[in-house]
Amino acid sequence: MSAFQRIVRPSLARIVEPGEGYDQHGDHYWGSGFFIAPEWLLTCAHVVGKGGAAVWRSEQAVGVVWQGGTATGKVVLAKPRPSVPDENRSRWELPDIALVHVPDAREAPCVWLSERPPSIPAEISLHGWSRETGDLGVRDGLGQAQAHDTRTLLLTGVLPVAGVSGGPVVDRESGAVIAVVKGVGRREGVAVPVTALRELYDLPGGDVLHTVLREHDRHHLRRYRDGGSDDWTRTQLELRTRGMPGLTPDLRVHLYGLLAELPPPSGPGEVLDLVDKVKSRVLADDYRSPIEPDPRTWREGAGLLHDLPDIQGKAKPRELDLDAVLLYAAKVARHTALTRRDTAAPDALRDLADWVTYRSEMARAPIAEEIGRALAPILTGTDLTGTDLTGTGLNGTGLTGTGLTGTDVQSPPAITVRESRGQARADVLVEVGDPDYGGRYPWSVKLLFDGRDVSPFDGxxxxxxxxxxRKTLRAPLADALRHGDSGENLAAVEALLPRQLFDEPLDAWRLIPDGADEDDYDEWDPPYMPLGRRRVVVIRDRRRNGRDAIPEWRRLWNAAADGPLAAVPLRDEAAVSGHGPSVRRESKPAAFGRLMGAERGSVPVYCGHVEHGDGFAAMSTALAAGHPLALWRRNGQNHDDCQEFHHRAGRFLAKVGSAAGLRDRIQELRVHASTPELAADSGWAAGVAFLFDPPDRPPYGTEAISPPPMES
Structure with a gap:
């Protein structure tokens, strides 16, 4: 029996019908599965789907048999999942995975899950139960993983047979489970990378995965410390070339066990923010992967720091790995101490800081010094502002020590990491092109880093x-926002739109899951609130952002940036007489001259629509005059309150003072406008939209997005 067969088999399970299915010679066998944490089993959704409606009602309807015994479990998370329990599915789309809770499997050994996407090509083994030879038994096979995309792994050299679906695929070099066997394609086996678990986080109840992976890492650290010979970490050490630099399996199991004791990250953006900073420091370059990863745990952030490219040519292979992972762990500890004072256990923070400090002796000197500075506040019992974290000091001695802030640390520029506070990792740019092909609008979603660098995300x-x-953009926009948010700092949404879409109520969109009914989701549940209630949502003009900025645009932006701001009517007659059909209209030349000559810091204001008719013409005139800011009301059908609207808008603009002040107050104004108790003061702003369009904001006149040419 190989090393992998020896350590996989205790974790391998066959999935059966409860009762008669426990008999190995019976006919009630569904497929394979494997334990990823005590009490938690991973398999394919189509395997448990053989149990019918009872499974999808989350009853204890899944029979599980493994070396340690038999038990029943229930499906907690699955994707896809039938819309109704009685639905019969003939096709199971990706990712085709299910998480099963088996309460009586507390002592079941667990596999080691990879924390990173599979490396290709890779020598693999796959494992499961099968009746291919007539009798039901364990089936092991050796092969290669030859190709993968973000959702599937293609296997050659060995093809999964009936019954193996739901079993693990092991990378024989790293000694980690990298995928779940799904089935057979035309010529290759098909597996689903374990990174597909991330898709389950976004389902209702998906936060339970944080508990599962915490128990996974605790389990493996406990088994390693117990000193047995059949644990995954020791097997991984045997595979590793002796003396090879980098993060060894024993270091990794300790680090991940310590990270597991911290509160989990709020989303991928919080992890990636720290990963980006570590890469920038260790590589001495603003290196960012062209493919945006999707980490949901601290351990996955460490996994992204393996095999870093040595851009400067100053380190040996894998030497950067240890520098990067230790610095990342120090930043996670520091970040947690700063942002989760009420939920992070002081002992857990101190244990992590102690371990990283001790191991930092293995890092290069500049990195070790930086780690020491990052962890000093935790080790001395103070936070980043010098405040005692616990009342007695984290070390339990009553000594608070001296807190360090960004200005206290005096260090050479070469080893200083810039820490940005109070901002999201990235804002989200939603770009919609001009329509073609019978009114079809091409679209893209991008991440905007530091207001400067644009990274494509979807489109x-x-x-x-x-x-x-709205329906099409909800899922990619929600995903991009998760990558842009960093803890309590939420990404803004900038919509780069053609002018005929300026009244699209983007700030009122709710990002509920595809296929769901909005009425099933509480509009005061933060993930499903209208966008503009939680975050800044602004509109930018797509047409002029496709060209070089005119001088008037720059001049008016500089004036708005300096402040103060003052309202100027977008349509001169509307501020007094409204915008009904009988109102005498200002001519376009007159409006252009008036808006060009408006005083510094003027912001065009209008109480009606701007994507068609007179409002459209007036908005086009204001943009031609170079105005970077505007405020209007999408729901302005009522023509008898325009004078009050313009007056209130003018007071609001005078109060915010500058362009930055306006941006900071947009979300607050929308919240107040939707609050009945504040309607008397803020009700005027219901349905308000904002143009916030600086001239030096990407995409800097990039190539217009448009549908592909028609085939001839």
């Missing part, structure tokens, strides 16, 4: 009708 050049924009 569709073939486009969709306007009526489907």
């Amino acid at each position: 569709d050049d073939s486009g969709v009708p306007r009526s489907l924009l």
